[in-house]
Amino acid sequence: MQDGIAWSSDLLATAQRFGPRVAVTDGVAQLTFATLAARAHGLAHHLLAIAATPAEPIASLMPNGPDAVITSYAITIAGFAEVPINVAATDAELGWYATLAKFRRIVAPRDQADRLRALGLDAIAAEDGGESTTPLPPVPTDSWGRLAFTSGTTGRPKAIVHSHGGRWIAHLLQRAVMPFAPQPGDRILLMTPFPHGASLLTYAWLEAGGEVMLLPGVVGERIAPLLETNALSAIFAPPTVLAKILSLFPRRQFAGVRTIFCGTQALLPDLHARATAAFGPVVRVTYGMSECFNPITILPPDQVADAMAETDGTSGACVGSPGPSVEITIDPETTEISLRARQLYAGIITADGYTPRPPGAFHRTGDLGRIDPQGRLWLMGRAADVIKTGGYRVHPAEIETVLEPAAQGRALAIVTLPSEYWGEVIVCVAEDAPVGWEADAIALAAQLAKYKRPRAYLTFAALPRNAQGKLVRARLREAILQTHSLEDGPHPRLNAMPGA
Template sequence: MFVSWSSSLNTLSARFGDRPAAIDMAGESLSFRQLCTYAHALASYLNRGDHLPGKAIASLLPNSVQAVWASYGIRMNGAAETPLSWGYTLDEIQWCAKLAGFDSVITKKEREDELRSIGLQTIDIDTLAASPEFKTLHSPLRTLPAIAGDQAGRILFTSGTTGKPKGVRYSHAARWMGEQLLKAEMPFIPSAGEQILLMTPFVHGASLLTYAWCDFGGTIIIHPGVHTDRIEPLLNSNSLSAIFAPPTVLAKITSAFEGRHFDGIKCVFTGTQPLAPAMYRRAAKMFGPNIRITYGKSECVNPIAVLDRAQTQRYFDRDHIEPGACVGWPAPGVEIKIVHPPADASVSAEPTANQQEDGEIYLRSPHISSGLITETGFAPHAPEGWHQTGDLGHFDQEGRLVLTGRVADVIKTGGYRVNPDEIEAQLVHNTLCAQICVTSIASDYWGEIIIAVAEGEKPGWEDLCGDLLKDMSKHKRPRHFIGVESLPRNPQGKISRKQVARQVLERFELRDGPYPELIKKAL
């Protein structure tokens, strides 16, 4: 199989010409014709060097029109595009370079010195784009060679919430297949010029939606985060047809515009994290019943499973919603199986039907990644194609996939296995704090001690936690409740339970025993 990224982009340029493909928060606009010109020029520039197909080339750019055309250009060159979040620290970049093996980074001038300090070559995108010969590198009639589908086409990185991030390698064929599946599962086909607002880092979900949306001639509005003063005029003008808003983004928007209702939004794309019932109700009140849930991972991008707008409304309108996050039915071509681990005699579990059904989620699909990269090298997925996700879940009575936690997050305390997501599902109803993370700290006496850590807490939040957990088995209830200024999050907005535990132990010392205490350290 060969993938002709160049031919496809030339077609979009011919069809949509001077219509805007992307507009960023700085007001810079990129037409389809300009997108085609800049991307081809970048691909041709890279082809003149030693950037051979399959070789990793990194980009370190903020959410902007430059990030868009750079992405299109790198993949058109045939390289393994390795996008880095603009917020990455130097240590994180160095780790990614070690895994992916890139030595060149397309970036902005303000990041060049630090990148060069760790031995990386840099390409200043502003200087390159302004050079007289740059745009001459592309002729409108020229089509670059198609790329062999089995060549490495993209390297992403896992969130690192359970350890150091791993690299995830995709082939060009898997990239192409993933984009076709995403377009096939779109809730509606955007018309030319219809706008979607993207506010999360371009390196993950925002870029996937960009490729799908622009393939129909739609326009992406790309912002570097949630800037409510800048998005309010967009919402008021009814110019947006859709927004991509994971739960952390939804929380900021619904808090900033509480009590408001915005017409015109056909769909709120959400995913990456579980959507709590309370958050769904807040979002539906603001945007109508137009919330769509998907399940995707760094190792296998959207769509793995989909719960469309009507199905999402029906699910959350029920009188009783079981613990866990329903993400819908498997997308076309995606296989999912639940694998139950062998019984562990050293720990006990609640004998409930739900827990008996829970197991680790395995999946395979035509758009899955080729394998993972760790410091020991590249490890391809199993020959039969099944990927062990590390997610816990089950199928409900209607065949929908319900996520219930992470294998690595399961807490072993006092001889019991406890899923922290089950506890958080009850604590999400606590109105006296912004968010609660349930995690654990090591204990010689108990194995692990469960703690609940909140940000944005108000007086009485601990007592309300007790009320919310009164019907839960005693061994599942947190032993300590701690407030912090903010919970640590990665660039994708996910909270790392391990980092939360470390944050607590920086401030407190454990006095272990049958009645463990957390003693605040002297400053």
Template sequence: MKSIHWASELSTLALRYGERPAIADSAATTTYADLFAKAAGVGRALTLAGIGPGDAVATLFRNGADAVAATFGVMMAGAVEVPINPALSTTERTYCCEVADVRLLISGVGLARDIGVDGPAVLNIEDIKQATLDPATFPFVESNTPARIVFTSGTTGRPKGAVHSQIGRWTANILLRANLPFQPGSGSNVLLMTPFSHGSSLMTHAFLSSGASVTLLDGVDPPIVLGILERGECDAMFAPLTVLAKIVAAAGGRRFTSLRTIFCGTAVLKPTLYARAREMFGPVVRVTYGKSEVFNPITLLEAEETENWYASGGEDACVG
């Protein structure tokens, strides 16, 4: 594949799934049609600002539909997305923008001001209106050019920017969808609570590509999460170790039956935590291993394999 036309791919999803729910967040539920109309508005605003293929654009958002629209808008414009974790300090945010040579920042009211006076120009997403998603108005991009710069967590020093190509981003979505333990559909919903700037964005893209819906929470709020689980509103959940431990601790002795899969990983899953999660949700924990520098997942244990590992006396080595 020599070139990629993101607008064609995304417009297909908008047309195919139009009025289906796409994103549920703390504010509302957004349909596919409205999500991609807002994304088209973002892409158009970037083009009018002189942004095109090869230009770096930072996205700074808390979890919600605007974060998704901004990501897809940057993709359609052919720009290089630099997702910034809102948990980073002002100094860290500025550093990431400088390293990636960011020309423009897309954000919402209250976050962009923390970048600093010497940072890039800011485009407030609240000021962007929906637009018709006309693929002909957006560019093709060369497959080997940069598409995304993902900053590592900085555990071994200052965050490092891992560059993913356009074909890499396209391939990563295909691989992640192919490795899902079940095929999401119109009745599927994945619950995501970790920052959209990291793994949640990949899961969002994969589930939306299959016509499913995504619930994006801004962090782990146990009462809200437990309510969603009790009402059976999701059949999958992305819960790294710290998230899973918090949910298990808050749930007490309650049991939930709606989840087909819990995507877990990022660190060693202790046998005691697995046992408590299994008692609460059943044998649905899927352990994966990945990293920012490459496409994910790298390795994984399906739920049945995870169950067999711990049933056989597996100790601390289970990271997928």
């Protein structure tokens, strides 16, 4: 028998245990465990029949729904390197991803075939494989298993390479730290793009026999009946998603949800308080990134409230204690976080080619942080986001935490504009905030030292975010400068341009 990761055997065993039960649904179509395994194996055999090399990268461009899960399993159990791409990717982004990862084949809906062929790609429909229950051999542990693209906020995206072995370990660890063991019939609601955080939770949930509801975003008419009938056991809701849910159902209370998985960006106290009022003390916080599969750190629900009570303008955001096998260090001078773990990436692909991670090396995250006396990690911001104004260093999160209540649950961000006099001028922008929020924000800003107070307050219909839902400050800065000009000097002012 070949040593390696027995993806195929595991999926077939899961299908034998839970065969007729619903595995995945989008609220309209349903997929049983038996059909999931059969279609995934059918597509896997089809890919092996047409692919040039067993371990080549094969991309997927699938909207959230049952076919996205089938495709992910198929590429994985066949032993290829899965390259999942957000369906919102532009032609230019797809072209760059293909150049970087060197894939030619891509599984996508049939209606994408002409577009993909025009980009020089071979489109394969998920339905092309039919069904099969013929098992496949284990996959070599060290072979490439999954490629994830960075957000590209500091340049063109890079591809992060994970091995099949690293991915398998991440699956085990994810299941080991679940706040409860899903039972058949327990349903988790996932609304973020499947190529990101939703996929790892999907695998962990299905491997225990639970049911995954995978929606293409926050679809109120599909969510409402689930909440009203207590039909959800868990929800994956990063802060932006959580805020949208709460805005759809203001001042409502729901029972039945045992855990809200929250991550990808800092959870601020006001949003946590509103979530607790709606769902109870069920929010669980984790820390994750493309370079390392979750779990990196975990803050269980019974500790989140205490951490929120400790959060102020200088403390940062608590993301909990390191998960199994995770080592975290803080540079004493720069406060940058570095980590090492069994589920860390195998290497990185840039325009210059592939560079493996040196054995045993720590990964410098670019995040700033501290470890408290209880061993919990607190995020203080990004090294690239540190503001330098008037000779002072300021973290945007310090200001955002203080001003957040003024936005009444809407997203709020601090960004800077270049200034010859100050170095950087601080501006506060809220997303679709209520009328009069600026006055409340100015009153709250009185708690801050003068050099930390924003010089202007703006409202945008939407804040620019990357595919992972994280704010892109560089794009927000560009958007401000397209409609406003800075009147520099000792008392800087931001003036709207004519016609803006």
